[in-house]
Amino acid sequence: MRDRWTKEELKATIDVYLQMHTLQQQGQSCNKKAFYRMLSEQFGRSEKAYEYRMQNISYIYLLHDRDWVEGLKPAKNVGRNVTSAIEEILAELENRPFNEEVPFEAQVDSYRQKQRKSLPEGIREPKSSFGKIVKYERSPEVKGWVLDRANGQCEMCKVPAPFKTKSGKDYLEVHHLIRLADGGPDIVDNCVALCPNCHRKLHYSSETQQLTQTLLDNLHT
Structure with a gap:
């Protein structure tokens, strides 16, 4: 199993997420498992890994106060570097500026979940x-x-x-x-x-x- 996500793989995953989000906005159904399978065959990672990564993308949507893809509940367990990478690619694909508040607010969330003395x-x-x-x-x-x-x-x-x-x-x-x-x-x-x-x-x-x-x-x- 591969560990490190390349920018190419992450971008392909986000692109698929955006396709699913568009279908949802248009009131159309989509076969999530078919999308996971396609990514798995392309990059050699498990289908479950792509489902979870898309839940990370949903978390970035949550930080933007946007509706995420139904069935992909936001998963907050995402590192600072990955958060920034997802936001950077989303900004590129959506032709908008990078929002620096997103990785900052993710760090705030992460800190609040920890025990501290x-x-x-x-x-x-x-x-x-x-x-x-x-x-x-x-x-x-x-x-x-x-x-x-x-x-x-x-x-x-x-x-x-x-x-x-x-x-x-x-x-x-x-x-x-x-x-x-x-x-x-x-x-x-x-x-x-x-x-x-x-x-x-x-x-x-x-x-x-x-x-x-x-x-x-x-x-x-």
Whole structure:
């Protein structure tokens, strides 16, 4: 059995997944096993391996908040490099930009599933990169820790998250109290998990400074 997936094999698998997804959107049925068999004969891997890899592709769809192929429930057990490779090929085949948030959010999910004993160190001086927009280095461990700390409740208004995502998680947004653009660190003690309403309030309210200081004080008590 082959272990390493080449780009050619991964691209062929994703291309088949896209064909299946198109058939689903058109209301047509498709024989998944026939597709698995075709790939198996072409590349010499088991049919089950292609089914599972397509579940990984469904997970990437989930991270995009897109509907995946029915019967191929998202499987999250996919490494960082493979996540990036799948997203890169999907972007190429769909003629769209690579979404850097996809591998980042996959790392957040992976971290939240692990048992951990110590506070993540985070990034005290996040590096920035310049393109059409300025991007800052972030720690997926910090985001995962903050979401777990909130336990499904907004850390400002103390109200439960307004809804659950397609993956069944409570929807909260992680906010840096001292902005990264202002030299703030990407660490647990500078982040809060907020409902969308409170997040907007912190950005646009006339009370932003007072609310921010209160949250900072709460984190350090």
